Amino acid sequence: MEWTERWKVAVTDYGFPDLRPEHETLEPLGVRLTAAQCKTGQEVADLCAEADAVLTQWAPVTAEAIGRMERCRVIVRYGIGVDNVDLTAARSRGIPVVNVPDYAIDEVADHALALMLASVRKIPQVVADVRRGQWAIAPRRPIQGLTGKRLGLAGFGNIARAVAKRAQAFGMETIAYDPFVDEAVFRANGVERVDAQRLLRESDVLSVHLPLTADTRHFLNAQAFRKMKPTAFLINTSRGGVVDTEALAEALSQDQLAGAALDVLEQEPVSPDSPLLQLESCLITSHCAWYSESSLIRLQQFAALEVKRVLEGGRPLHVVNGVSV
Known part of the structure; x- marks a missing residue:
C-alpha cells in the first residue's frame, strides 16, 4: 500500500541515539516526522509552525513559538517537568501540554x-x-x-x-x-x-x-x-x-x-x-536519575503514544495545563 502523509509531527530536540520508537509508532498513521536540535524559541517557531503535534525535550517552546503554531493539536514533553513550555500560552491557544510521568x-x-x-x-x-x-x-x-x-x-x-x-x-x-x-x-x-x-x-x-x-x-x-x-x-x-x-x-x-x-x-x-x-x-550527578536503557525506550514510546492518541481523536493520559481534548 502506498504511504500517504496525513499529519506532520515536529521534534524540536532530543538526546536519544535515534527516533526509531517514534517512527515505528507514528509512521503507520501517516505521520511525517521532522526532527531538529532547536536551541532558541525562534528555531522552535520556524520548525513547528505547520506541525499537527510537537514533541520536545529541552528546547524553549515559548509564547512566540506557540503563537505561530497554526495546526498544533498537542505538545508532548519528553519527561516529567514542563519548565521549557509556556503553559499559559498553550492554554490560551487551546493546545494541551502533555508530559510523560511514568516512564522512569x-x-x-x-x-x-x-x-x-x-x-x-x-x-x-x-x-x-x-x-x-x-x-x-x-x-x-x-x-x-x-x-x-x-x-x-x-x-x-x-x-x-x-x-x-x-x-x-x-x-x-x-x-x-x-x-x-x-x-x-x-x-x-x-x-x-x-x-x-x-x-x-x-x-x-x-x-x-x-x-x-x-x-x-x-x-x-x-x-x-x-x-x-x-x-x-x-x-x-x-x-x-x-x-x-x-x-x-x-x-x-x-x-x-x-x-x-x-x-x-x-x-x-x-x-x-x-x-x-x-x-x-x-x-x-548529571541529571541522569531517569536513565536506563529500558526507560530510554519507554520515554520515546510513551511520548509517541500520546501524540497518536490525540491524532486519532482520543484523549492524552497526562495533560498538565488544564486543556481538555
Missing part, C-alpha cells in the same frame, strides 16, 4: 536511594581515601545507621511512593508532605502525613520530589535549612529550582546540614566554579 519511576527511585546510601555512608569519600592509601575500618566518623531513622519526602507522587517503599525495606520510618494527595494514599503506603514545618524539623534524610512551580521554587532556602537537623541529609532528584543553590552551599559550609546529594541543579550543567563542587559533603 523505578529508575529515579533507585537513584534517590543510591544517592542516600552514598551520602549517608560516605562511600565516595571512603573510596577516595582507599585510593590514596588510607585504610580505616571505622572511617569518616561519624557514619550513622539508617534503621530507625526518618525519611522525609517533599512531595508524594509516584516516585516518592516508590522511594518510601525502598526506604521502608531499610527499616526507616517514612513521613511525607504533599497537600494535593489524599490521606488514603498516605495510609495505603504506610507513610505518615505531616506539614512542611514538621517535615523539615524531623527528617533525618529529606528526599525532594516536587514539581517546579511558582510556589515550590526555593522551597528549600536558607530559612528552611535552619529548621533542619544539622545531622540531616538532603537528596534532590526532582527539579533543581526547588533548592536555593547558594543557600545550600552556605548551609553545608556552615555545617547546618550533614550532606546533600543532587541529581538536578538550578544551573545545568553545573558551573566548574560552583561552590558545591568544592564541598566533600555534596555529591552531584
